[in-house]
Amino acid sequence: MSDEKNQTYSNEEVDLETKEWLESLDYVIEHGGPDRVKELLSELQQRVYSAGIRMPFTANTPYINSIPVENQPAYPGSREIERRIKSIIRWNAMAMVVRANRVENGIGGHISTYASAATLYEVGFNHFFRAPKDDFNGDIIYFQGHASPGIYARSFLEGRLSIQDLKNFRHEVHTSGRGLPSYPHPWLMPDYWQFATVSMGLGPIMAIYNARFNRYLEDRGLKPVNDEKVWAFLGDGETDEPEALGAISLAARANLDNLIFVINCNLQRLDGPVRGNGKIIQELEKVFRGAGWNVIKVVWGSDWDSLLAQDKDGLLVKRMGEVVDGEYQNYVVKGGAHLRKHFWGKYPQLLKMVEHMSDEQLAKLRLGGHDPEKVYAAFNAAVNHKGSPTVILARTVKGYGLGEAGEGKNITHQQKKLNEEELRHFRSRFGIPISDEDIDTVPFYKPDKDSPEMKYLHEQRKKLFGYVPSRRMKSDPIKKLDEKIFDEFYAGTEDREVATTMVFVRILAKLLRDKEIGKLIVPIVPDEARTFGMEALFRQVGIYSNVGQLYEPVDRESLLYYKEAKNGQILEEGITESGSMSSYIAAGTAYSTHNVNTIPFYVFYSMFGLQRIGDLVWAAGDMQARGFLLGGTAGRTTLAGEGLQHQDGNSHLLAYPYPNLKAYDPAFAYELAVIIQDGIKRMYIDQESIFYYITVMNESYAQPAMPKTKGTKEGIIRACINSVHQRKNHQRDMRNC
Amino acid sequence: MYKFSASKKKSPKGHAQLLGSGSILNKVLAARDILEKDYNIAVDVWSVTSYKELHYEGIKVERENMLNPGKQIKLPYAAEVLKDAKGVFIAASDYVRAIPESIARWVPGELFTLGTDGFGRSDGRRHLREFFEVDERYIVLAALHQLKKEGKIKADVVKKAIKDMDINPKKADPIIS
Numbered sequence: 070m071s072d073e074k075n076q077t078y079s080n081e082e083v084d085l086e087t088k089e090w091l092e093s094l095d096y097v098i099e100h101g102g103p104d105r106v107k108e109l110l111s112e113l114q115q116r117v118y119s120a121g122i123r124m125p126f127t128a129n130t131p132y133i134n135s136i137p138v139e140n141q142p143a144y145p146g147s148r149e150i151e152r153r154i155k156s157i158i159r160w161n162a163m164a165m166v167v168r169a170n171r172v173e174n175g176i177g178g179h180i181s182t183y184a185s186a187a188t189l190y191e192v193g194f195n196h197f198f199r200a201p202k203d204d205f206n207g208d209i210i211y212f213q214g215h216a217s218p219g220i221y222a223r224s225f226l227e228g229r230l231s232i233q234d235l236k237n238f239r240h241e242v243h244t245s246g247r248g249l250p251s252y253p254h255p256w257l258m259p260d261y262w263q264f265a266t267v268s269m270g271l272g273p274i275m276a277i278y279n280a281r282f283n284r285y286l287e288d289r290g291l292k293p294v295n296d297e298k299v300w301a302f303l304g305d306g307e308t309d310e311p312e313a314l315g316a317i318s319l320a321a322r323a324n325l326d327n328l329i330f331v332i333n334c335n336l337q338r339l340d341g342p343v344r345g346n347g348k349i350i351q352e353l354e355k356v357f358r359g360a361g362w363n364v365i366k367v368v369w370g371s372d373w374d375s376l377l378a379q380d381k382d383g384l385l386v387k388r389m390g391e392v393v394d395g396e397y398q399n400y401v402v403k404g405g406a407h408l409r410k411h412f413w414g415k416y417p418q419l420l421k422m423v424e425h426m427s428d429e430q431l432a433k434l435r436l437g438g439h440d441p442e443k444v445y446a447a448f449n450a451a452v453n454h455k456g457s458p459t460v461i462l463a464r465t466v467k468g469y470g471l472g473e474a475g476e477g478k479n480i481t482h483q484q485k486k487l488n489e490e491e492l493r494h495f496r497s498r499f500g501i502p503i504s505d506e507d508i509d510t511v512p513f514y515k516p517d518k519d520s521p522e523m524k525y526l527h528e529q530r531k532k533l534f535g536y537v538p539s540r541r542m543k544s545d546p547i548k549k550l551d552e553k554i555f556d557e558f559y560a561g562t563e564d565r566e567v568a569t570t571m572v573f574v575r576i577l578a579k580l581l582r583d584k585e586i587g588k589l590i591v592p593i594v595p596d597e598a599r600t601f602g603m604e605a606l607f608r609q610v611g612i613y614s615n616v617g618q619l620y621e622p623v624d625r626e627s628l629l630y631y632k633e634a635k636n637g638q639i640l641e642e643g644i645t646e647s648g649s650m651s652s653y654i655a656a657g658t659a660y661s662t663h664n665v666n667t668i669p670f671y672v673f674y675s676m677f678g679l680q681r682i683g684d685l686v687w688a689a690g691d692m693q694a695r696g697f698l699l700g701g702t703a704g705r706t707t708l709a710g711e712g713l714q715h716q717d718g719n720s721h722l723l724a725y726p727y728p729n730l731k732a733y734d735p736a737f738a739y740e741l742a743v744i745i746q747d748g749i750k751r752m753y754i755d756q757e758s759i760f761y762y763i764t765v766m767n768e769s770y771a772q773p774a775m776p777k778t779k780g781t782k783e784g785i786i787r788a789c790i791n792s793v794h795q796r797k798n799h800q801r802d803m804r805n806c
Numbered sequence: 807m808y809k810f811s812a813s814k815k816k817s818p819k820g821h822a823q824l825l826g827s828g829s830i831l832n833k834v835l836a837a838r839d840i841l842e843k844d845y846n847i848a849v850d851v852w853s854v855t856s857y858k859e860l861h862y863e864g865i866k867v868e869r870e871n872m873l874n875p876g877k878q879i880k881l882p883y884a885a886e887v888l889k890d891a892k893g894v895f896i897a898a899s900d901y902v903r904a905i906p907e908s909i910a911r912w913v914p915g916e917l918f919t920l921g922t923d924g925f926g927r928s929d930g931r932r933h934l935r936e937f938f939e940v941d942e943r944y945i946v947l948a949a950l951h952q953l954k955k956e957g958k959i960k961a962d963v964v965k966k967a968i969k970d971m972d973i974n975p976k977k978a979d980p981i982i983s
Contacts, residue, residue, distance in 0.1 A: 569829075704900035705922035706935045707829045712928030718901045718921065718938075725858055725908070732858040734899065736831035740855055768829045768931065776810065784808025784887070785855050787863075 128355040132348065132390040134437060135366045138374045141446040146195055148441060150525045154226065155191045156499035157514055157522065159184065159470060161222035163487070163495060164511045165238045170485045171511075176239045178251065181468035181481040182304070183219030185335040185438070189302065189463055190219060192444045195526075197452065198300070200535030204293045206663045209283075210537060211276045211301040213333065214252040214267025220538065221249055224261075225515065226526060227536055232513055255540055256691045256758075263540045263662065265691040268684050269303075270310025273330065275651045275688070276301035277320045279662075280328035280458070282655035285613055289636050291588065292663050298452060299328045305349045306338030314356060316648050320458040321361030323615050328458040329451045330362075333438065335467035336394045339482045345395030350462045363459040365447045370435030376422060384416055401466050401477030405432035438463030470498055544660040547753045548585050550746060558742035561774035569765040570601050570701055572738040572772065576745055577603075577670055581610055581638070586668065586749070591656040591696075593640045593671040595649040601672055601701045601765075605629050611637030646677050650685040657694030657760065666753050668696055675700025675764050676717035679724055690727045693758040697748060703734075703764035717764075724762050732762045739775035740785050741765065747786045807854040807887060811838070818848035820958030821893025822949045825852045830900045830940055837898075837945035845963070847949065850891060854899075854906070860884045861908040885912040894952035896920065898945050918948050924980035938980050943971040 078086075097106055117124060166178035183190075193210075201207035212220055221238065224230045233246050241248030241257065250257040252267035266272035280299040286292040307313055320328055334350050336343055343349045350366060357364045368389075369377070380386060392412065400408045405428025413419045413431070423431060437443045444463065451459040468474070468481035474491040475481035487495065492508050495501075501514055516522045530536055558572065581587050598604055611634035618633040640656075642649040649671055656669035678700050679686060686698070702708045705718030724732035731748070735741045744763060751757045775781060807825070822841060826834030834851055841847040854860070864882035871879050881889065888895075895917045897906035903921035910917040922938040935941035950964045968975060 704828050704830070705926055706931055706938055706940060707900055709930045709934065710928050713925045716926050716928075716934070718923070718926075721858070721899075721901045721905050725861070731856070733856045734828045734901070735855050736826065736828050736853055740853065744855065764828065766829045768832075770829070770832055776808075778809065781808045785853075787859055 128358040129351050130354065130366070131386050132351060132368060133366070133377065133386055134368055134443060135364065136443075136446045136450060138371075138378075141442060142449055144442050144445055146529065147525060150521055151191060151195055151441060153500070154195075154522050154526055155187050156501060157516065158191070158219060158222045158226060159187050159499055160496065160501045160503075161225055161235065161513050161515075162187075162218040163471075164513055165218045165222065165235050166485055167487055167492075167511050168236065169239045172240065176485075178218060178239055178485055179215045179482065180218070180484055181335075181471065181475060182213065182215035182333075183217075183222075184469045184471060185465040185467045186213065186216050186302065186333045187219060187469070188439050188441055188444055189331055189333060189465075190216065190223075192441050192448060193300065194223060194537075195529045196445060197298075197448050197533070198537050199297070199533045200530075200537050200539065201541075202534035205295045205534070206292065206297050207534070207537070207539075208297050209263070209276075209279055209299045209662060211264050211266050211272040211299075211303075212253055212538065213272070213302040213304060213307075214265075214269075215304070216302070217250075217252050220253075224536070225513070226523070227530065229536055232515075235513055253538075254691055255693060258540075259542050259693070260540055261538055263538055263658075263692070265688040268688060269307040270312035271685060271688050273301050273303050273307070273314075274312040274316050274647055275654055275685075276330070277316045277325070277328060277458075278648060278651035279655040280320065280325045281323050282652060282659070283327060283663075284323065284325065284615055285640070286659065286663060286665060286667070288613070288615065289588070289638065291665050291667070296327055299325075300331065301329070302331045302333065304338070305332055305334040305336065305353070306343045308332065308349075308353060309343075312647055316645070316651070317357060317360045317362065317458075319648065324456055325458045326455050329448075330458070330460040332460060332462050333465055334462055335438075335465045336398055337467040337477070337479070337482065341479050342395050342398055344393075345398075346393055348394055350464060351390075353460070353462055357460045361457055363451070363454050363457050365450055365459060365461045367437035367440075367443050367447045367461060367463040369437050369443075369464070370440030371442055372434040372440075376434075379422060382418075384418055385422070388412065388415055388419060398477055405429055408432060436464045436466060438465035439469060470495060472498065541661045541664060543756060544664045544666060546756060547589070547666050547749075549754065550586065550749055551583070552746075554579050554583065555742040555746050558738045558772075559775045562738065562772040564771050566769040566771055567738070568767045568769045569735060569738065569741055570767050571769075572741055573672075573699060573763075573765045574602050574606070576742060578606065578609065580668075581606070586666075586753075588638075589666055589668050590638070591640060591652075591667050591669040592638065593642065593649050593652050593656070593669055595642050595646050595673055595677075596644045597672065597674055597701065598639075598641065600674070603672065606639060607632050610639060612639045612641045613637035646673060646682050647685060649673065650682045650689070653696060653698070654685065654689045654692060654694045657689060657696040658692050660695060660753075660756075661693070668749065668753060670697045670699060672699040672701050674715065674717075675703035675720045676715050679720045679762070680717075683723060686727060686730070689760065690729050693729070695752040695758075695760055697745065698760070698762045700762065700764040702767045704766050704768075707766045707768050720762070720764065729759045730762055731759055734764050735785075737775075738772040743775075743782050743785045807852055807856075807860060807884065809850060809887070810853040811835075811851045813842065813848035813850055815842060815846070815848035819846045820848070820953045820956065821891075822847050822849045822953065823852065823888070823891045823893060823895045824849055824945065824949070825854050825895065825897035825906065827854045827857070827899040827901075830898050833935065833940065833942045834898055834945055836942035837949070840942060840946050841949055845946075845950065845959070845967075847953065848893070849949075852888075854897070857899075857905045857908055860912075864909060864912050882912045884909045885914065888912070888914055893958075894918070894949055894956060896945060896948045896952065898940050898948075900940065916952065918952050920944055920948055922980075924983065926980070943973055946971065947973060 162183050163180050166180050169176050199208045237244045237248040239251050253262040255262045276299050287294045354364050408431050413423050447461045468476045472494045474487050475484040489509050581590050608629045611632045614633040617635040622631040624630045640652050653669045653671040656667045659665045659667045705716045708716050733744050748761045824834045838849040841849050867880050867882045895913050895915050898920040902923045903919040906919045920940050953959045954964050
C-alpha cells in the first residue's frame with residue numbers, strides 16, 4: 070500500500086513535504102516549548118496508529134549524552150584539586166596491586182577496573198555519598214568489588230587506613246596487623262565494608278531489594294522518611310549475569326527513585342569485549358527504558374561538546390551510532406592516526422571537522438565517564454529524579470591511564486605488574502611527585518595534611534557527614550521474649566495431628582502479635598504462602614504494596630482475603646527465590662544499616678533454597694545477615710507426589726559449608742519452638758553473627774510433649790561449649806559451635 | 807541431639823541405638839516398637855535436630871585436643887552423650903546419608919546409616935519410604951543386620967525378618983535407579 074502511494078510522489082515532492090514538516094516542527098519547538106512538542110508528537114503517533122500504520126519500536130535514543138550541555142549544572146567544587154586527589158588515589162590503588170604482586174607473584178588484584186571508574190567514584194565521594202548522621206542512616210553504596218583497591222586508596226588518604234594496611238592488601242594471613250581483603254567482605258572488615266558484591270550480579274539485585282526494603286521500613290513507620298539513596302556500582306560485563314537485570318522491573322514497579330545504578334561501561338570484560346559486534350550502552354538503554362527506568366547516558370566528555378555543536382546535519386551523531394564497541398576499543402588502543410582514518414575518515418565532512426586537530430588531540434578527546442562535569446550532571450539528575458529508579462550508563466576506558474601497560478587492551482583486566490617505564494608513564498601522566506630514583510619501589514604517596522588536597526578532601530566529606538564505607542557492628546538489642554509464647558508448643562498436641570509447617574505458621578502468627586517484636590517480624594514468601602498454610606497471615610498483617618490496594622480482591626467476601634496494604638507486613642515476592650533472598654538480606658542486615666532489628670522469616674520450598682540460591686546465602690553469611698530461612702515441605706519422602714525436582718533430600722548437606730549458618734531438621738513442635746526461641750535470643754539479644762536454616766514438613770502427626778529429661782533443651786539447640794570467639798581487630802561474635 | 811526415649815527392657819537379646827530426624831523420627835519410633843516387641847531388642851531413641859552442629863562441634867574439639875597435647879583430651883558432644891550407649895547404632899533421616907555419616911567417628915560403634923540418596927520418584931509417602939528404604943521395616947532390618955554382625959542374633963532371624971516384612975532383596979538400588 071505504502072509503496073504504491075510513494076510511487077505517486079516525485080523526489081522533489083518528497084523533499085518539499087519533508088521540509089514543510091520540519092519547518093512546522095521547528096516553529097513549534099521555538100514557540101510552543103518542549104511540552105507542546107511532546108503533546109503534538111503523541112497526537113501524531115496516535116493518529117498514525119489509528120490509521121493502521123505500525124511504527125517500528127525502538128527504546129533507544131541517539132548515542133550521545135542524555136543531558137544536553139545547556140542543561141548541565143555548574144560544577145560545585147574545585148576541578149583542579151579534585152583531579153589531583155583522584156590522581157593520587159589512582160597511583161596508590163595501582164601501587165597497592167603492583168606491590169602485593171611483587172611480594173608474592175600471582176597474588177592477583179585488579180588495577181584496570183578502578184582505573185576506568187575513578188571519576189565515577191570520586192565525584193560520588195566529593196559530592197554525593199552521604200554518611201550516617203543522627204537519624205539519617207546514610208546512603209547505601211554497593212561498591213563494585215573489583216574496584217576495591219581504589220576505595221582502600223581513598224580511605225588511606227582520609228586517614229582511615231595506614232600504609233601498613235595498604236601493604237597488606239591481599240595479605241590478610243601472613244602479616245602482622247590488619248590485612249585488606251581482596252574484595253568487599255564485611256566478614257573480614259566488619260567495621261568497613263557493608264555489602265559483598267564480588268560474586269557478580271548479586272550487588273545489583275541486592276541493591277534493588279534493599280532500596281525497596283528502605284521504603285518498606287518507611288511505609289511501616291520503622292524508620293524516618295529520609296530517603297537515603299541506594300547506589301549500586303557495577304560493570305557492563307556484569308549485566309550478563311541474570312541476577313543483575315532479573316529484578317529491574319520490580320524497581321520500576323515499586324517506583325524506587327531512591328535507587329541509582331551506575332554502570333561502568335568500559336566495554337570490556339575479562340576475556341575481551343562485552344559486545345564487540347554491538348553496543349552495550351545502547352543494549353542496556355533499551356532494556357532499562359523498557360523496564361521503566363530513567364536512563365542517563367554519559368557517553369562523551371566536554372571535549373566533544375563543540376564538535377557536536379557543529380554537527381548540524383547529524384552526521385557525527387550518525388557515525389557515533391554506527392560504530393560497534395569492538396571498533397571503539399581499537400580507537401583507544403591504536404591511537405589518534407587510526408582514529409582519524411577509521412572514525413572520522415568514514416565521511417569527508419567529518420574529516421574536515423577535525424582537520425585543525427592533531428592526532429594526539431584526537432586521541433585525547435575524553436569520554437563521558439572520565440569527565441567530572443558530565444558525571445556530576447548525571448549524578449545530580451539521578452538524585453533529583455522522581456518516580457522511577459535511575460541507571461547511569463557511563464562510557465569509560467578500561468585501564469585508563471595505564472598507557473602501553475594495558476589501556477583498553479584485552480589483557481588489561483589481569484594486569485598486575487608494571488615495569489619501570491610504565492610506572493614512570495603513569496606517574497607523569499597523573500603528576501605524582503615521586504622521583505625517578507624512587508619510582509621502582511612504587512612508594513605510596515600521601516600529601517601533607519595541610520596541603521590543599523587534604524584540606525579539601527576532609528572538607529568535602531565533612532559536608533557529607535563523614536566517611537564511607539562504614540559499617541555499624543552493634544545495634545540496640547531487643548527485649549527478652551516472653552517465654553509464655555512458646556508454652557503451648559512444649560505441651561504437645563496430645564492426639565491432634567499437625568504438621569511442623571502448621572506449627573511454624575502458628576509460632577509466626579504469635580510472634581507477629583507480640584507487643585515487643587511483632588512489628589519487627591518480616592515474613593517473606595516467593596508465592597508459596599498457601600502451600601505452607603500461611604494465607605491466614607494475609608488478612609492478619611497484610612501484604613506490603615507501596616501503592617496499597619487499588620482493586621477489590623476477588624475473595625474480599627472471605628475471612629482470609631488477599632489484602633494488600635501500604636503498611637502491609639508480608640513481603641510476597643512472587644516466583645523469585647533470588648529476589649526473596651535479597652529481601653531477606655536487606656531485612657537481615659537492617660540492624661546494621663538502620664539500627665532496626667527486623668527479623669526476617671523467609672519461607673520457601675526447601676529444594677529451591679540452598680540448591681538454587683546458595684551464592685546469595687554465602688553472601689548473606691559474609692554480610693552477617695540475621696534471621697530465619699525456613700525450608701518448607703521438606704524431606705525427600707515426606708513431600709509426597711512432587712517427584713525428582715521438588716523432593717528435597719539435599720538441603721541439609723548443602724547447609725554444611727556456610728560457617729555461620731545453623732541448620733536444623735526438627736521432628737516435633739517443641740523442638741521447633743526451642744530452636745526459634747533460642748535463635749531470636751542469640752541473634753537479636755546476644756547479637757551473634759549467625760543465621761538459621763530450619764526445615765519444616767507437611768506430614769501431620771501427633772506432637773508429643775517435650776520430655777522432662779534434663780538437658781533436652783540444650784540437646785535440641787546445640788552441641789557446644791559456649792565460648793565467644795573473637796577475631797583480632799574487631800568484635801564480631803560467633804560462638805564457635 | 808538428645809535421648810527421646812529409653813528402653814525399659816530387663817533382659818534383652820541385644821541393644822540398639824536409633825537416631826532419627828525430622829518426620830523420619832516417627833519411622834524410627836515405629837521400628838523401635840517392632841524391635842522391642844518382635845525381637846526382644848532394647849532400643850533407645852535419639853532425636854538429632856542438627857548433624858551439622860554435632861559435626862562442627864566435633865571437629866572443633868578435636869582440633870583443640872590436637873593443639874593442646876598437654877591437656878586432658880575432651881570428648882565431642884556426640885561422643886559424650888553416647889558414651890554409655892550400648893549395642894548397634896542406626897541413623898535414619900529424610901536426607902542423604904553423608905549427613906549422619908559426618909558424625910560417625912564420634913559414635914562408639916559402627917554407625918549404619920539410612921537415607922534418601924538418589925533422584926527418586928513421584929509417589930505417596932509410604933511408597934517413597936519403601937523406595938528409599940527409610941521406612942520402619944528397613945530400620946528394623948538395619949538393626950538386625952548389625953546385631954547379626956555383633957553375633958547377638960542369627961542369620962536366620964534376619965532372613966525370616968526380610969520375608970516377614972515383605973522386603974524384596976532384589977529391589978533396585980535407589981541411588982542408581
